[in-house]
Amino acid sequence: MTLTFSGARLIDGRIVDVTVSGGTITAVTPAGELPTVGEHVELDGHVLIPGLWDRHTHFAQWAQSARRVQLGDAGSAADAAAVLAAHAETHPDGDLVGVGFRDALWPDAPHFALLDEALGDDADPERRVVAVSADLHTVWLNSAALKAHGFYEHPSGVLREQDAFAVIDALDDVPEATVDGWAHEAAEAAAARGVVGIVDFELGFAPDAWRRRFAAGFDELRVEAAFYPERLADVLALGLGGGAQLDASGLLTLGPLKVITDGSLNTRTAYLREPYASDVGADERGLLTVPPDELIELLRQAVRADLQAAVHAIGDRAVSHALDAFALAGARGSVEHAQLVHPEDLSRFAELGVTASVQPEHAMDDRDVAERYWGARSRRAFPLRSLLESGATLAFGSDAPVAPLDPWLAIASAVFRTRGDRAAWHAEQCVTVQQAVQASVRSSIAVGQPADLVVLGADPLGAEVAELRSQPVVATMVAGRFSYDAIR
Structure with a gap:
């Protein structure tokens, strides 16, 4: 299908015409400069952005x-x-x-x-x-x-x-046909919020589950299907590197090796440099679930197989261990969550080329818990601006079902650090709308890029917190075809 979006307003303010064909953007020109090619969709100044990704989900759950x-x-x-x-x-x-x-x-x-x-x-x-x-x-x-x-x-x-x-x-031992039907419904809802792709960290073996769904006709989203150390041998036996296509659709790829190295804040098992706040009667530092030597060896195996790694690390000591392992193994990938980061580790993300895969809505859920259990350390919890200023690449997600699979909630929480009438929580860590959108996409609007696009019903720039959280979406396109269409 060849289609031209006419009069699209990009987030940088330019008004352009965008032509897509064969799943790829084939032209981006100043509005009205060239004749319309193929089907014509007049946007009349509606904002057009690249498709949104949720970089951390547990989709079946x-x-x-x-x-x-x-x-x-x-x-x-x-x-x-x-x-x-x-x-x-x-x-x-x-x-x-x-x-x-x-x-x-x-x-x-x-x-x-x-x-x-x-x-x-x-x-x-x-x-x-x-x-x-x-x-x-x-x-x-x-x-x-x-x-x-x-x-x-x-x-x-x-x-x-x-x-x-x-x-x-x-x-999660639900009949496959039942859970696959629910997955279709969840994917349609995600597409209506502008989502074009997810990274799925479901327990079990997500690659097999997603191959089954795509074989049955699933096509609403791009999916990177991750896996855990228990299935690393299976992946190595397949001889597939990271990003390998898992089916003929072009939408399903092999995701990273996921390693969980500590617990969580709410469970009081995130692994810390210093004990949890003494006024709540806890003197433990949390739980390190994968020893450093074991983590390094897992990442070295990932390097040898050309796989990326996604290392769950919430507490500041766990984040340090994760970064150490990336450095010693020479691995590529992400630290998942990075909720509490020691100042000396901020610059290491950029130095090592490790993505900070974060969930800004968690900051709104956890602000009171962080204040109680991390005390004064909470000033460096969810340090989004500090990470950006250090040169790190941010990737936003929801960790659904921990937070809803809706990228606008993450974007709004990153921009405002509140979601209601409360004062912003550590407002010095707020980012701009443009920065938050950039952390939520994996492509750009340029020739040769995937035709993964979202048409917005309102301008997110200048929106208030409630408006940004409920940002209207009127169309979503994945690989050049509409997965959600309320504009034509």
Whole structure:
């Protein structure tokens, strides 16, 4: 298909005509200078930007999350249990799965007894209740679920890190046809927000899941399917380097090796240089889940196979270890999250060519938790402007379902460092709209670039926080065809 967008306003203010053909941009000229080629779409000054990417998702979990009991508003363990109890009354059969709780600031502690009570005295003793935390690093189980997952005589019912991941992976055991249908719906919703591509860090083996979906006709998004160390041998056996095409569509590629080296802030397991704030009774520095020598060897294997690496590191000590490993292994890739960065590490991202893959909406979710558990260190939490000024490349994502898969939420949080009436949190770390958009794209509007484009319904420059969070999108194009079209 050949098509010309006429009268497009770029984010730098230029008014141009943009022609696409065969999935590629073939011409960018001043508006009206050349005859229109192919189908004509008059934009009449609408803003045209490159397609948006979400560089960190757990897509199957995001697709399922809307179908689970929402616990994000629970202010205590008792509140969360009450929400689950109310759902149990109206849904008497089957297991209960809740998602999105944040217990770091709760006044009471979650315990399996609360979930047992939520089902009532007459409940099936085998009925399982599982609540998954918003950060995906904690699960809270009732007695039946503890037994079903092999955790007998557990003192609290609260599992963290690897134990939690094992439970979450088991919860995702949904029939393939069902979860693939949900994935289509989630992809259509993402396209309506201007998303053209995702990097998927789903547990299990995402490359196989995505090959199945694309074979069945999925074509709404570009997908980079990442994998974990447990499947590194499988990838090495295929002999595929990073970015290799995984099917004939041209939309599905092999993503990076994902290594999780520490925990999370809300679970209080992010690995720190100094102990967590003493006023909350914690003197631990968090949890390092992959020792430095092991991480270096994993990255060296990635280098030998021409693979990129994505290293999860949230605490400042974990970030330092990750950067050390990139340097010693000579690896390429990203540090995922980089929520707390020591000043001496800021310049190392650019020096090593390591991308800071960050989720700005997490700063809005975590500001109070950071203030409590990181204390004065929170002034260097989510240091977006400092990273940019040091020369680092930023890549924005959502970590969906930790935050919604909507790039405008990340953009607005990066620009304003607030999402409501509260004062901006460390406003010195705000970035511009142009910088936030640049961190959300992987192409440009230039000849030879992919025809991944988004037509906006309003100008994001000068928008207030609420306006930017709800930024209207009127068309999204992936590889030269519309994945969302409300303009023609």
